[in-house]
Amino acid sequence: MSFTVTTCPLVEARAPRADLYDFTVCCPEIARIATPGQFIMVRCGELTLRRPISICDAEGDLLRFVFEVRGAGTAWLAERKVGDILDILGPQGNGFTFDDTSQPAVFVGGGIGIFPLLHACKPFGTQATVLLGFRSADLVSMLEDFQAAGADVRLATDNGTAGHHGLVTDLLRARCDEGPVSAIFACGPKPMLRATAAIAEEWEIPCQLSLEQRMACGIGACLGCAQKIRHPDGTETYAHVCSDGPVFDARVVVW
Amino acid sequence: MVVPNLAVNIAGVTLANPVVTASGTFGFGREYGTLYSLAELGAIAVKGLTLKERPGNAPPRVAETPAGMLNSVGLQNPGVDAFIREELPWLKEQGAVVIANIAGSTIEDYCAMAECLSDTAVDMIELNISCPNVKEGGVAFGTSCDSVAAITAAVRGYCRKPLIVKLSPNVTDIAEIAVTAVDNGADALSLINTLLGMRVDIQTRRPILANNVGGLSGPAVRPIAVRMVWQVHQRVNVPIIGMGGVATWEDAVEMMLAGANAIAVGTALYLDPYAPLKIKQGVADYLDRSGMADVSELVGAVQVY
Ligand SMILES: Cc1cc2nc3c(=O)[nH]c(=O)nc-3n(C[C@H](O)[C@H](O)[C@H](O)COP(=O)(O)OP(=O)(O)OC[C@H]3O[C@@H](n4cnc5c(N)ncnc54)[C@H](O)[C@@H]3O)c2cc1C
Ligand SMILES: Cc1cc2nc3c(=O)[nH]c(=O)nc-3n(C[C@H](O)[C@H](O)[C@H](O)COP(=O)(O)O)c2cc1C
Ligand code: FES
Numbered sequence: 001m002s003f004t005v006t007t008c009p010l011v012e013a014r015a016p017r018a019d020l021y022d023f024t025v026c027c028p029e030i031a032r033i034a035t036p037g038q039f040i041m042v043r044c045g046e047l048t049l050r051r052p053i054s055i056c057d058a059e060g061d062l063l064r065f066v067f068e069v070r071g072a073g074t075a076w077l078a079e080r081k082v083g084d085i086l087d088i089l090g091p092q093g094n095g096f097t098f099d100d101t102s103q104p105a106v107f108v109g110g111g112i113g114i115f116p117l118l119h120a121c122k123p124f125g126t127q128a129t130v131l132l133g134f135r136s137a138d139l140v141s142m143l144e145d146f147q148a149a150g151a152d153v154r155l156a157t158d159n160g161t162a163g164h165h166g167l168v169t170d171l172l173r174a175r176c177d178e179g180p181v182s183a184i185f186a187c188g189p190k191p192m193l194r195a196t197a198a199i200a201e202e203w204e205i206p207c208q209l210s211l212e213q214r215m216a217c218g219i220g221a222c223l224g225c226a227q228k229i230r231h232p233d234g235t236e237t238y239a240h241v242c243s244d245g246p247v248f249d250a251r252v253v254v255w
Numbered sequence: 256m257v258v259p260n261l262a263v264n265i266a267g268v269t270l271a272n273p274v275v276t277a278s279g280t281f282g283f284g285r286e287y288g289t290l291y292s293l294a295e296l297g298a299i300a301v302k303g304l305t306l307k308e309r310p311g312n313a314p315p316r317v318a319e320t321p322a323g324m325l326n327s328v329g330l331q332n333p334g335v336d337a338f339i340r341e342e343l344p345w346l347k348e349q350g351a352v353v354i355a356n357i358a359g360s361t362i363e364d365y366c367a368m369a370e371c372l373s374d375t376a377v378d379m380i381e382l383n384i385s386c387p388n389v390k391e392g393g394v395a396f397g398t399s400c401d402s403v404a405a406i407t408a409a410v411r412g413y414c415r416k417p418l419i420v421k422l423s424p425n426v427t428d429i430a431e432i433a434v435t436a437v438d439n440g441a442d443a444l445s446l447i448n449t450l451l452g453m454r455v456d457i458q459t460r461r462p463i464l465a466n467n468v469g470g471l472s473g474p475a476v477r478p479i480a481v482r483m484v485w486q487v488h489q490r491v492n493v494p495i496i497g498m499g500g501v502a503t504w505e506d507a508v509e510m511m512l513a514g515a516n517a518i519a520v521g522t523a524l525y526l527d528p529y530a531p532l533k534i535k536q537g538v539a540d541y542l543d544r545s546g547m548a549d550v551s552e553l554v555g556a557v558q559v560y
Contacts, residue, residue: 002289003289004290005290005527005528005529043526046526047319047526048319048320048322048323048324048473048474048522048525048526049317049319049324049525049526050525050526089528213314213315214314214315214316214317214318214463215317216317216324216326216522216525217280217286217524217525218525219286219287219528220282220285220286221280221281221282221286221287221524222279222280222282222317222326222328222525223279223282223302223311223316223328223331224316224317224326224328225314225316225317226311226312226313226314226316226328226331227314228313237310238310238311238314238331243286
């Protein structure tokens with residue numbers, strides 16, 4: 001555990017679509033040690049709790065995160081301008097672990113869960129298949145970033161307005177049928193994660209899931225962000241998403 | 256220029272400064288201990304302990320509120336033995352003054368914990384009879400004078416460390432409860448624990464917390480805490496650790512003027528993990544600017560109308 005609490009300037013702020021913000025801060029303390037799947041806790045003015053946001057990418061001194069406006073905290077953050085100073089705690093949590101990045105891997109993302117997958121898929125280059133699910137075409141984002149990383153990117157929307165008409169997990173089944181997959185990495189809404197875990201089990205493919213939970217401290221002290229997990233001996237306990245996760249082996253998650 | 260004295264004496268234990276971290280908000284110190292030396296703090300009240308390990312409540316366990324938060328962690332902890340074995344030696348190595356916060360469902364549980372902790376290196380024992388989040392959290396003991404008298408007297412018989420009784424704000428007359436605790440052997444008092452609250456998600460029409468209700472803390476509760484500390488201070492002669500929404504040095508000074516000998520910081524850690532150190536420095540600077548030599552000059556110094 002080696003997080004810091006630091007202030008850093010916002011160096012790039014884009015709004016790729018309505019209510020979606022793509023921020024880059026110059027934050028060497030965090031950017032240089034962040035590993036894929038870790039997250040940051042961002043201070044939002046005087047609101048009591050910092051907001052957890054995934055690290056989307058880290059290169060050199062630059063740290064990128066992408067967020068959707070949901071409530072008071074993300075609305076406050078969305079109003080920050082280039083040059084403003086942000087107060088960030090991180091990098092935090094246990095991210096994805098990679099066995100062999102030369103083997104084909106599949107990344108499954110849904111909605112605002114797609115962002116941490118960019119940092120994660122990069123080491124796999126052209127061996128990565130990235131499956132992205134959205135509700136509708138107007139919510140699609142980051143396609144070019146994943147393509148630029150070398151990944152084979154496929155799209156699904158719930159209403160069929162872009163890509164496959166249906167669930168992103170349909171694409172996962174199709175991809176598993178096509179050929180070998182050494183590992184699956186997923187982040188998104190719970191039902192999507194649960195379906196992904198079931199498919200991984202069926203195909204006997206190692207699978208890691210990035211989970212969400214409401215947080216207070218973000219570092220493992222308050223025990224606020226509980227997630228029930230199953231141990232090898234069959235007992236179940238509450239782990240904590242911020243410090244034991246956010247990434248968990250799909251087999252230990254108790255739904 | 257004389258450097259003002261920040262050290263305070265709580266029931267025979269010297270705290271290097273009056274800034275404590277509130278039970279349950281700071282774990283066992285390991286996480287915040289990666290940011291700064293725990294010896295910088297006056298004391299650390301550890302996560303509430305129970306006789307046996309407790310899994311805690313189902314999530315979600317936290318929700319933000321205007322200027323505060325609700326929690327329903329439900330006393331998740333590894334049990335008092337695991338604490339003594341795995342956490343306490345490390346905490347003492349860091350040079351921390353350690354307050355063991357204990358909770359239980361029976362008077363016997365509390366007595367057994369007080370007895371076994373009395374043989375360890377903990378500096379003080381804090382009787383949590385005010386956790387609103389679990390039936391076994393002791394809140395049933397904390398809300399009537401009769402039960403406060405019974406549990407305090409019983410635990411006193413087993414406790415060979417200074418005994419702090421932590422009071423619930425969810426009562427009609429906190430001063431009566433405070434007097435009862437002191438009459439039955441409390442060496443010090445801490446207040447306030449959280450106020451029972453609730454939030455409902457209007458989209459799903461369900462409570463945000465899986466426990467439906469939870470304990471409210473943070474700046475929103477501070478005026479209540481200040482008022483209660485003031486009321487209790489007038490009635491008892493034991494030291495008071497004041498808490499509830501303290502986030503800045505100004506808040507700490509206010510709490511001390513109302514009657515607190517020391518203050519604890521909880522929820523404010525989440526916005527600024529360094530809050531306790533900034534509060535300590537701010538109080539020292541304030542004393543210096545006011546030409547005060549000792550932090551104890553602040554205690555109860557409010558001049559009321
Ligand atoms: C590990 C992790 C990584 C995340 N990464 C991203 C990301 O990369 N991009 C993105 O857009 N969102 C991400 N989220 C979700 C994001 O944290 C919430 O959308 C955000 O906290 C909402 O805050 P608000 O003030 O706008 O909403 P409000 O509803 O006003 O928030 C009130 C409280 O609830 C909490 N809360 C609300 N929704 C969530 C949620 N889904 N998960 C956790 N806490 C929540 C808030 O943190 C805050 O404490 C992530 C969440 C987690 C746990
Ligand atoms: C997440 C959380 C967990 C807590 N757990 C405990 C506990 O285990 N025992 C206890 O006596 N008080 C517990 N409390 C109450 C605090 O110690 C403190 O009394 C209260 O939060 C008011 O202070 P604050 O506003 O500075 O947080 C907890 C509070 C929070 C926010
Ligand atoms: S948010 Fe405090 S333990 Fe995870």
